[in-house]
Amino acid sequence: MYFFGIDIPLVELLVAMGIITIIILFEAIILLYFILHHKKDIQYIKQEVTKISRGHHR
Numbered sequence: 001m002y003f004f005g006i007d008i009p010l011v012e013l014l015v016a017m018g019i020i021t022i023i024i025l026f027e028a029i030i031l032l033y034f035i036l037h038h039k040k041d042i043q044y045i046k047q048e049v050t051k052i053s054r055g056h057h058r
Contacts (some may be wrong), residue, residue: 035042
């Protein structure tokens with residue numbers, strides 16, 4: 001079967017790729033929003049991670 005001269009599996013693939021791209025962009029936007037609005041929290045988390053990675057356990 002052809003849909004506007006394009007094989008339907010190809011259309012489904014393009015739609016799936018489009019949906020995946022939208023999801024990735026949406027996640028990236030959320031991540032950027034989180035980073036911009038929680039810089040202090042991220043700095044604190046980084047400090048905690050570096051403490052743990054250096055082996056300074058309390």
